[in-house]
Amino acid sequence: MKPNIGLHSKLHPKIWAELDLQADVKAAIMKIVDAFLEYVGIDNIPDDIIFTGSMANYNYTDVSDIDIHLIYDFTNFRTRPEVAQRFLDAKKTLWNKNHDIKIRGHEVELYVQDASEPHVANGMYSITNGQWIQKPEKQVGKVSIDYKNIHEKARFYTNKIEAHKEDHKKLEEIKEKIRQMRVHGLHTGGEYSEGNLIFKVLRNSGVLKKLVGYIQKGFDQSLSLKQEKMK
Numbered sequence: 001m002k003p004n005i006g007l008h009s010k011l012h013p014k015i016w017a018e019l020d021l022q023a024d025v026k027a028a029i030m031k032i033v034d035a036f037l038e039y040v041g042i043d044n045i046p047d048d049i050i051f052t053g054s055m056a057n058y059n060y061t062d063v064s065d066i067d068i069h070l071i072y073d074f075t076n077f078r079t080r081p082e083v084a085q086r087f088l089d090a091k092k093t094l095w096n097k098n099h100d101i102k103i104r105g106h107e108v109e110l111y112v113q114d115a116s117e118p119h120v121a122n123g124m125y126s127i128t129n130g131q132w133i134q135k136p137e138k139q140v141g142k143v144s145i146d147y148k149n150i151h152e153k154a155r156f157y158t159n160k161i162e163a164h165k166e167d168h169k170k171l172e173e174i175k176e177k178i179r180q181m182r183v184h185g186l187h188t189g190g191e192y193s194e195g196n197l198i199f200k201v202l203r204n205s206g207v208l209k210k211l212v213g214y215i216q217k218g219f220d221q222s223l224s225l226k227q228e229k230m231k
Helices: 023-040 081-098 147-163 168-192 194-204 207-222
Strands: 048-052 066-072 106-114 124-126 131-134
Touching: 023 048, 023 066, 023 081, 023 106, 066 081, 081 106, 147 168, 147 194, 147 207, 168 194, 168 207, 194 207
Parallel strands: 066 106
Antiparallel strands: 048 066, 048 124, 124 131
């Protein structure tokens, strides 16, 4: 059985008109970004707003998210850069957790990124400037994917998560290992690297969402004081 990985000859037709972002889609994204900035309550405007990920590429699926990155130079904030980034990261996490916003059936995920942080992706479109930073390259017929190996490794992580679902510290280690695997894959092999594809299988199957839920539950329990039984 093949994992849910799309390989298409055209960008998503409900989002793009050939290589141009559809006007109503752009307007919808900007409306979401404006609402997020109002929620955050800061005056700093992003240096750029980038549409990236599989929906800005040829490997989208029915469950792919629309990934929007807000690019900031954190040295321009009135506080220390690391403090500003942590604040915005926390706000972003709460926003994504508490909202279920979709464009043409695809969930919109917001990310906050330091301008100095390198971003590796086959497709990156600047919504601010209305042009491609990195045009996606068609990979149909060029990519050889070992589906069996990807499924086996995804199943390995799935079983490992279930085996440690009561240990939130161990789950944090597993989460970080999966993150590093994806980052390494993107840097060395791009969108179709083994590490990135394993990550996509885990995400699309709901395993990563379950992992985050286990971690949160375990963390909350570690801070709770159990009720004593009445004598």
